[in-house]
Amino acid sequence: MPTAQYRPLDTGHGRPAQSSVLRGAHGGKLRALCPKTANSRRIFVCVLLLMMLLVYVVWCAVANYTDDGRADTYTTSDLFDSKQTTELPSISCTESFVDTRLYIQDKSRQEWNNLSMIYFVTPTYPRREQVPELTRLAYTLLHVPRIHWIVANDYNACNPYLDILLNKFGIPFTHLSSPMPERFHNSKSKPRGVSNRRAAMQWLRQRNITSGVLYFGDDDNTYDLKLFSEIRETKIVSMFPVGLIASYGISGPVVRKGKVVGFLDSWVAGRRWPVDMAGFAVSLAYMAEYPNASMPFKPGYEEDYFLRSVALTLDKIEPKGNNCTEILVWHTQTKNHPREAVKISQEYLDNRSNLGALFKALNEMGVSEACEEEGNKAIISSNGKAKALSYYLS
Amino acid sequence: MPTAQYRPLDTGHGRPAQSSVLRGAHGGKLRALCPKTANSRRIFVCVLLLMMLLVYVVWCAVANYTDDGRADTYTTSDLFDSKQTTELPSISCTESFVDTRLYIQDKSRQEWNNLSMIYFVTPTYPRREQVPELTRLAYTLLHVPRIHWIVANDYNACNPYLDILLNKFGIPFTHLSSPMPERFHNSKSKPRGVSNRRAAMQWLRQRNITSGVLYFGDDDNTYDLKLFSEIRETKIVSMFPVGLIASYGISGPVVRKGKVVGFLDSWVAGRRWPVDMAGFAVSLAYMAEYPNASMPFKPGYEEDYFLRSVALTLDKIEPKGNNCTEILVWHTQTKNHPREAVKISQEYLDNRSNLGALFKALNEMGVSEACEEEGNKAIISSNGKAKALSYYLS
Numbered sequence: 001m002p003t004a005q006y007r008p009l010d011t012g013h014g015r016p017a018q019s020s021v022l023r024g025a026h027g028g029k030l031r032a033l034c035p036k037t038a039n040s041r042r043i044f045v046c047v048l049l050l051m052m053l054l055v056y057v058v059w060c061a062v063a064n065y066t067d068d069g070r071a072d073t074y075t076t077s078d079l080f081d082s083k084q085t086t087e088l089p090s091i092s093c094t095e096s097f098v099d100t101r102l103y104i105q106d107k108s109r110q111e112w113n114n115l116s117m118i119y120f121v122t123p124t125y126p127r128r129e130q131v132p133e134l135t136r137l138a139y140t141l142l143h144v145p146r147i148h149w150i151v152a153n154d155y156n157a158c159n160p161y162l163d164i165l166l167n168k169f170g171i172p173f174t175h176l177s178s179p180m181p182e183r184f185h186n187s188k189s190k191p192r193g194v195s196n197r198r199a200a201m202q203w204l205r206q207r208n209i210t211s212g213v214l215y216f217g218d219d220d221n222t223y224d225l226k227l228f229s230e231i232r233e234t235k236i237v238s239m240f241p242v243g244l245i246a247s248y249g250i251s252g253p254v255v256r257k258g259k260v261v262g263f264l265d266s267w268v269a270g271r272r273w274p275v276d277m278a279g280f281a282v283s284l285a286y287m288a289e290y291p292n293a294s295m296p297f298k299p300g301y302e303e304d305y306f307l308r309s310v311a312l313t314l315d316k317i318e319p320k321g322n323n324c325t326e327i328l329v330w331h332t333q334t335k336n337h338p339r340e341a342v343k344i345s346q347e348y349l350d351n352r353s354n355l356g357a358l359f360k361a362l363n364e365m366g367v368s369e370a371c372e373e374e375g376n377k378a379i380i381s382s383n384g385k386a387k388a389l390s391y392y393l394s
Numbered sequence: 395m396p397t398a399q400y401r402p403l404d405t406g407h408g409r410p411a412q413s414s415v416l417r418g419a420h421g422g423k424l425r426a427l428c429p430k431t432a433n434s435r436r437i438f439v440c441v442l443l444l445m446m447l448l449v450y451v452v453w454c455a456v457a458n459y460t461d462d463g464r465a466d467t468y469t470t471s472d473l474f475d476s477k478q479t480t481e482l483p484s485i486s487c488t489e490s491f492v493d494t495r496l497y498i499q500d501k502s503r504q505e506w507n508n509l510s511m512i513y514f515v516t517p518t519y520p521r522r523e524q525v526p527e528l529t530r531l532a533y534t535l536l537h538v539p540r541i542h543w544i545v546a547n548d549y550n551a552c553n554p555y556l557d558i559l560l561n562k563f564g565i566p567f568t569h570l571s572s573p574m575p576e577r578f579h580n581s582k583s584k585p586r587g588v589s590n591r592r593a594a595m596q597w598l599r600q601r602n603i604t605s606g607v608l609y610f611g612d613d614d615n616t617y618d619l620k621l622f623s624e625i626r627e628t629k630i631v632s633m634f635p636v637g638l639i640a641s642y643g644i645s646g647p648v649v650r651k652g653k654v655v656g657f658l659d660s661w662v663a664g665r666r667w668p669v670d671m672a673g674f675a676v677s678l679a680y681m682a683e684y685p686n687a688s689m690p691f692k693p694g695y696e697e698d699y700f701l702r703s704v705a706l707t708l709d710k711i712e713p714k715g716n717n718c719t720e721i722l723v724w725h726t727q728t729k730n731h732p733r734e735a736v737k738i739s740q741e742y743l744d745n746r747s748n749l750g751a752l753f754k755a756l757n758e759m760g761v762s763e764a765c766e767e768e769g770n771k772a773i774i775s776s777n778g779k780a781k782a783l784s785y786y787l788s
Contacts, residue, residue, distance in 0.1 A: 102497075243526065250752065353648055
């Protein structure tokens with residue numbers, strides 16, 4: 001997601017220093033320093049020009065440095081070096097190609113069989129909100145015919161709880177374990193979701209899936225059902241506005257006479273494709289022509305470099321959503337709260353009450369954890385008064 | 395929602411002062427102040443006792459003051475005075491009893507006809523995230539048979555955009571305009587959602603709806619579909635755990651031998667029913683016996699006083715979700731961002747491009763607004779460079 005911290009140095013930065021030099025030239029003290037002879041004047045001008053050249057070179061170098069993202073832990077080789085992801089290879093945990101739904105929207109499932117498939121890639125990571133987010137998203141996807149949900153989890157193992165959860169919905173799905181490379185764990189701005197999406201692309205290639213549409217849909221976004229019927233017909237790359245992005249509340253293509261001519265997005269930063277991850281879909285037939293298509297580990301530039309890697313040009317873009325006048329996807333964000341421990345003695349987590357099974361479920365879902373020694377002391381009350389646990393359970 | 399700011403004075407507050415007095419009594423200086431004769435000693439003890447009594451009385455008064463909520467703008471009469479809400483009466487904007495869905499889950503709609511009705515009350519208020527939140531929630535509710543969605547908007551008029559939106563889904567619904575009384579607009583902690591839920595209850599009474607189940611479901615929560623089949627059979631009041639509440643990550647009943655015996659919730663604060671708004675459902679047949687059932691304008695105490703107003707007792711509670719061991723509803727919260735203006739000249743919002751229609755839609759949905767004079771300047775870029783709007787549009 002584009003955030004202010006990746007903005008390259010503003011091109012106006014040089015101006016204040018320059019103008020103060022000009023102001024100084026009008027002052028009396030500087031005039032005294034002026035060379036008196038014609039020769040020394042010539043030398044002075046040369047030195048001045050050389051200094052300006054030096055300043056310009058240094059400035060360009062600094063600007064490039066920031067633009068390449070080398071200031072952080074990212075190297076240029078990170079951009080597309082797929083070998084780097086093998087630090088911790090992604091694993092395909094479960095694949096299910098069976099659609100158990102009988103009816104989708106107002107038709108039986110069979111009636112939709114002629115539609116092309118949408119591969120909906122959802123990067124996710126373990127946190128308190130993971131299970132509800134995936135549940136809520138699943139209830140939207142349940143209305144979508146011909147969809148394969150690729151859930152790529154930023155975790156170094158297959159989470160059996162996620163498998164059970166995803167299986168329950170009846171949507172065809174693939175559960176991948178795709179941890180972020182270790183070297184980014186301590187970086188200020190983590191390239192979240194990249195190894196997940198790379199793993200999904202790898203999975204599609206390994207299975208030689210070269211028809212249908214690829215869409216990157218985060219677990220906390222909101223999708224209008226119309227989005228799916230719009231992107232399903234993508235020939236090359238389709239684009240559409242995304243609501244709730246940054247200060248404008250919107251990011252999306254500017255369309256004139258049915259053609260995309262530019263982009264409305266408050267953060268340009270040299271991005272040729274200043275779009276949100278949820279703002280485009282790609283045909284897999286088209287992607288098959290670019291076997292090296294990938295996504296960089298460079299926060300803020302994932303979309304841009306991915307679209308560069310499939311050799312996108314303005315004329316290839318298909319505007320959707322009534323020529324980009326409708327908002328069919330929203331960058332809704334869910335508040336994150338850290339996982340906390342609840343201090344409760346193990347002796348109360350037996351079958352005398354629901355507490356044992358409840359905390360077992362909470363732990364499996366990564367919501368909270370019952371601890372003997374630390375955490376927020378478990379308070380149980382009745383009639384407005386907290387009492388010792390033994391009062392209820394002994 | 396219970397938050398720390400409503401916590402009454404902690405009962406342990408007196409302790410540090412007391413112990414410092416004790417420490418003082420061991421010091422040399424205080425000993426010098428001790429009365430020497432028996433009579434003066436008796437007077438000294440009496441004065442000491444009187445002072446302690448005074449401290450106790452003052453402390454009790456302060457505690458009561460906070461507990462009653464009189465410290466804020468709330469008066470005791472607010473608690474259930476329904477006349478107060480007539481400051482700005484709620485309006486029923488649109489009612490639709492038609493269910494246009496053909497299939498729900500894996501059955502035709504008719505097959506569900508014998509189920510009792512769930513009245514799902516959603517308080518909402520105008521903000522950037524309102525349209526996506528209601529859209530996402532609707533896609534969950536679309537899977538629920540026999541539901542009537544009461545959407546009560548904290549706005550002093552009927553919002554036509556909401557009407558069109560709600561109509562689109564095909565779920566029976568009622569759109570109410572139910573603004574919060576003016577006098578709370580400047581209060582520190584606004585009693586949000588109260589006039590909305592009161593309006594919904596008033597609507598149910600006016601239509602003499604005395605069968606089915608009432609459930610208060612906020613627009614940003616996440617609901618497992620199993621929740622609906624569980625609460626549908628509520629005879630009096632059913633209760634179940636709510637995930638992601640405060641520090642425990644959970645709030646819910648403690649169940650022993652199939653009976654609710656207490657509540658696990660980190661914030662007690664004298665609440666007889668320390669539960670979340672999404673943690674219970676009420677039978678409308680039962681509620682009909684309590685025509686004065688209402689909800690107070692008292693942040694943090696809405697659930698408690700509402701359940702008191704229907705004369706709830708522990709033995710009336712029906713635990714759901716496999717004896718309160720499953721989490722079927724989550725208090726997911728969406729990040730709120732303020733609505734901002736986008737600075738763009740009106741001349742570019744014509745039919746030369748999609749920008750006119752796009753900003754019209756954004757304005758109707760309350761996301762952002764195009765302004766001539768102020769706001770974040772609209773940047774349109776192509777090939778990584780921002781250019782003047784006239785470049786694209788003239």
